[in-house]
Amino acid sequence: MTVATHRAEPVRRRRARALSSALAPAVFLAPAVVLLLVYLLYPLVDSFRLSLLAWNGLGETARYVGLENWVRLAHDQVFWLSAGNNILLALFSVLIQLPIAIVLAVVLDEASHGSRLLKILYFLPLLMSSVAVGVLFKNVYDPNFGPVNSILEAFGLYDWTQDWLGDPHLALASVIAVVCWQNIPFYMVLFLAGLASFPRELNEAARLDGASEITIFWRLKLPHLKGTFRTAVLLAVIGSLRYFDLIYIMTGGGPDNASELMATYMYRTVFSSFQLGYGSTIASAMFIVVTLIAAVSFRISRRFETEI
Amino acid sequence: MTSITLAGVTKKFGNQPVLAGIDLSIADGEFCVFLGPSGCGKSTLLRMIAGIETITAGELQIGGQTMNDVPPAERRVAMVFQNYALYPHMSVFENMAFGLRQAKTPKAEIDQRVREAARILQIEPLLERLPRQLSGGQRQRVAIGRAIVRKPDVFLFDEPLSNLDAALRVHMRTEIANLHRDFSQASVIYVTHDQTEAMALADKIVLLRAGADILTKGSIAQIGAPLELYHRPKNLFVAGFLGSPTMNFLPATVEAAKTDGVTVRLESGEALSVAVDGAGLAKGARVTLGIRPEHLEMAAEAVAGQTITHTVEAVENFGEYSYLYLQSPMPAPFIAKVSGDAVGMAGRAVAFQPLAHSCHLFDEAGEALPHLASA
Amino acid sequence: MSSRSLSPGRIAIPVLGLFWLAVTTLPFIFVVFTSLKTQQETYANPVWALPESLNFSNYLEVLQGLFFTYLKNSVIVISISVAIILITSSMAAYALARLKFRLAGPLFALIVAGMIVPLHITLVPVYLMTRDMGLYDTPFALIGPYVATSLPISVFILTEFMRQVPKELEEAALLDGCGPFKIFWKIFFPLSRPGLATVAIYNGIMLWNEFIFAYVLTSSPQNRTLPLAIWDFQGQYSANIPAILAVVTLTSLPLIIVYAIGQERIVNGMMAGSLKG
Structure with missing residues (x-):
């Protein structure tokens, strides 16, 4: 009887299982990684982008000023x-x-x-x-x-x-x-x-x-x-x-x-x-x-x- | 139907081979023990059969079906781990029921099977307890119970008694033997490093060797019934591994080699005849003579021939038997095990008379010469 | 032992112990006493004078204000954040500790490195992002940053914890027919309870007292958390010292009550949480 069940198992199901165990790390890590990307890594990078702007934070007044802010910081x-x-x-x-x-x-x-x-x-x-x-x-x-x-x-x-x-x-x-x-x-x-x-x-x-x-x-x-x-x-x-x-x-x-x-x-x-x-x-x-x-x-x- | 066959099975961790050339078949209902020194890969072999270790090369069949890539839960095997591996946060009942629940077994049947197993193992009063509230022996029973409820075709035991104290170990050993009698349709594979356990339990012992030799000779040193391995070791490794105290080995040269017996001369000049087939041995060839300590019988007075005489260096008396530590040119201790007390023997020269058919002879490659069919 | 009873250590130890007890507790006593005084008393009498009578009017005034709104917001934000932290960090920790995949090592190192990032750097971009998402000035604006900033330490603690779970339990579960998801949910998650408790206590306390994100991402009292109650009341009562100190007492009370119930656990949780590699 056991033999029968083993033989009967479709190849597709076995493939699906192999795929799911290969994907498992990604699934487990996804929520944490997404949150870290959005709220930690992106802001970190964005901070450097913003450092190249002159902007009061409101509306469409942002102006690209290159390294001007960094020069100002140095002094x-x-x-x-x-x-x-x-x-x-x-x-x-x-x-x-x-x-x-x-x-x-x-x-x-x-x-x-x-x-x-x-x-x-x-x-x-x-x-x-x-x-x-x-x-x-x-x-x-x-x-x-x-x-x-x-x-x-x-x-x-x-x-x-x-x-x-x-x-x-x-x-x-x-x-x-x-x-x-x-x-x-x-x-x-x-x-x-x-x-x-x-x-x-x-x-x-x-x-x-x-x-x-x-x-x-x-x-x-x-x-x-x-x-x-x-x-x-x-x-x-x-x-x-x-x-x-x-x-x-x-x-x-x-x-x-x-x-x-x-x-x-x-x-x-x-x-x-x-x-x-x-x-x-x-x-x-x-x-x-x-x-x-x-x-x-x-x-x-x-x-x-x-x-x- | 539940016979297990391994063909050319190999295991490597990275590039490091741990098991090589495993060809083995275990019959339906057989109790098979994997025995060997630490590092021989016996647990790895068991885990490969369980499906929690991948097989590098070769084929594994259970019940005539290739199982290399079948997930563990579908191999109809159950395993008892060395440290029991009970789920610490589940009660005894939940531990035993867990696998059945995963298999979507009806609740009533789970209940009935768990209680049945608990009855057999006499752990019914413990069903609501947590593993940490149990003694070592009780945990062991629960671990076995967890295996029983699954009604597997193959029981796998990984050194199940090594965490118990000596007295309990003997007791549980008997219980495992009884269990095998009660579930005789299932095969058992049992891993241990303890030769006493192996001798006591096994229908068949698979003795594995460790080290570099596995590449040239394969992992399996010998397969056979316990007494076969004891009386007819195929090579020096098997001869030296089984038996306690271990077999005495003496270098010798062939004096006369015939098909109905071989005479060898020891370094002491004494000659002994050994009941092995000497075909293929040349006169003067270097061989190793093996005699188990329990086969060194003290010679009766004034018997000439087939004796070796050694000075006793020290004596250990155990009441039932005694060990005589004999002077020998070899670095390994040379021991005779004699029955009864041996008082005042130290310092005396004693003659021993080993029987020709209980001596073993190994050629230069370490392979045993075939024994003559006993008369 | 008795011959040593007069050694310098025997004298110094109680003296030092009591001295620091005074340093620690005197400010608290000052706060509680003053909060029970009337405004006139604080001008007329010296600070160390006992209150003339137990005057709870300051407390009543505070409690009749928005105090409970702040408290409710804190409870909501912190419980949702901690729940998300526990689930996401334990899942990630399980993958990093037990699943074999090539990036496990580098990814773990990267996440753990997140522990030294100064949060204030992310403040401006997170503020802009929150505004764009339409979450600005809602309690929910805080959950994202709170969870993200707590993740590195939580993943670190739980990964270390799960690495210690015996391999055989995983194998037994495999034989019992569990896949990675069941093994996590049925075995590793429940077995990590002590680690999860540490993570919950440490992050819960840190976030309960968090100031800067709450200050920047919310603006109206209806949507702010407890630490900002003091800030807002301070603006409101600027000269009424007893009332301000009543707020200080009240906002500190919830944690102190929790602490009174489980000191050992909290002290140990705070320690384990801070002791990174």
Whole structure:
């Protein structure tokens, strides 16, 4: 009977099946690939096309201007200032967030009592939207009613009170502090996960050898976190180069471009100055900068990986 | 009707040949074991029959029909995997019913078949459980149950017992043997690296070899009934693979070669006669003498001829039998397995008297000389 | 152990722990306290003074506004987006992890490279495209960009996940008569539940808080998502600090409630989601 059914199977059906298994990858990938093409790849390419236009974004007024926008960008001090601010942000993210995060991770790892509760509370800032955090700290920094100045005044430190977000010398630093506040918990949990894989026997062996907790931290735990640290640096650098939210919400890039980032400058150029073409030039330049730096960072971190 | 035939089957991964020149036929209802060292391709061969590995060259027939390009589900085979491969997110019942559902079997029949299989395997109370809630042995039963419900023409087992502990392994081995008796119309192909399993279960053993030799000699070292492979190994590979402890090999030269027996001289100067057909052997030819440890019987006092004398280096006593480790010029251990206790034997020279018809002789190419028909 | 009880670590650890607890929670306390004050109180009393009475009028005012419209939009946009993300990314991941085809390697690398693309670059073209499609200023304008920007990381997580499913399960399903589509739907999709949960949590939270696309692609309050509630209220109440902070509290509340229910899962999901190769 089985033989009969096999013989009876039409060749056409077998062919259809072979075809369907050959087409299967295409069918499975199609939805994702189409979405990525439409909403990621096409905009990326289109951004470069738009960078060659002078256009306010409305109607049929677009005019092809060749590389004019790119020449303008090369001489645009605000763009280079904002790129510099991006790099400052990256630098301080790495220098401030990661050390604090490592210390907090070790604290949580060591503190047996209530460490779970602390971890839950520490994580809260990460769950808030940037708008909530931005508006919250705008009020915290408020020169008249904000708690920062109020507390300084309460201690009699009237000279220390500042217009934290309004002073061009302070604005960037003030915002970076908030960026750190929001992102430290992220790196903390990252390092906590790294510490979780620290072999317990190693800790016990070191104690038997008479090593103090501080020695264990510097000589054993820190080296153990090397891989996690590398990942954290990559994430912090790439994240900083494309940063937008908190700065836009808290200062809009001001005052006088003091806290301008590439992304906020791009945004304002397009949606406030209605220079859609030039804004796209900034966006495209940003893409080039981020891709280059990301590629270089990956390279460097790979090399570290192979060396160590 | 469900005989399986392989003709000239070959398998390559890239350019790397893993199986070559497989010619094999398995009869209706036969229990066939693929045995061999790791890397010999025995699992690959099974997977090719199942249809989850493509056949590079050659033809596979099941029930007289070419199956090379037939999808696995239509080959009327069922497979039990080494790690059971139970679907972790389905209950035991769903695991067994899954294949039937794909085949659009009526619900009532699915239910009846699954319960029947569960009854046979004594896993009825487990039907609603998930695989992770089962012990290794229970998972094994479910995997077998999944095969049974499909009422296949061929059962394929891929090292099904290797994940179980020793005691359970022996128990499940018996159950698989019983199962084959209950489903005697179906053929079984069973892959294992464990010769005990093979000897215990098989109607027919296919012993496969690994390595570069497969290109010149083909993958199949010998096909035959278990005792045939044990008593009449065709070559050095088969002789050395089957049996535990493994067969002792001694270099020798031919003293006299006749069709009714051959006399060889060992390096120690001792001469032994072997009951093999010596046609084609020249005097002085180099040969290898093979004697299984269990065939090395201690000689009675003052018997002359057909003896070899060796000094005992060490003794292992197991109560029922003992291993004597003998001094020999060869690097491999030279072992005699004697019954009963062997106390105080170490250091003594002992004479052994192997029977002529239980000795094996291999020519320089490693092929066995044919044994004389036993009188 | 007891001899070590006075080592510097034993003192430093609780001190540091409590210090950071203050850094984390004081802003939240400031927000909640101030949101319960009247506008006069904020001018007259110092910031750290407790509210004179529990004054929920700010909350009432906010809730009587469009708050629930923003919330509804967020729920709709995020659930549709996450559903599409789960289906499309798991399908792609299955093909990349398990089906053998020549382009699998390069395609995977290309999709994963999408993780470092700064989204703001796509903002202007996506804005123009949305306008052309007639989706501008509808909640649905957000779904396309949200799904696309979440796909690289989701495909990455799920591909890694599906690579670990034992090959034998696939083979057993093949013997049971399944083709690639059934194998995906009956075996791989259900088995990827932990990976799918990670993808849903990570992207759900990220998109719930997303600002810039929502800001650019929608303009009227009826069509905007929750993060923009704060932005819009801020314009509306500019000087009424307690009311603005009441909005901050209210918009943050949904996630905090969800977090209170499943902290471990969310923390782990956020981590796994961010830990790319």
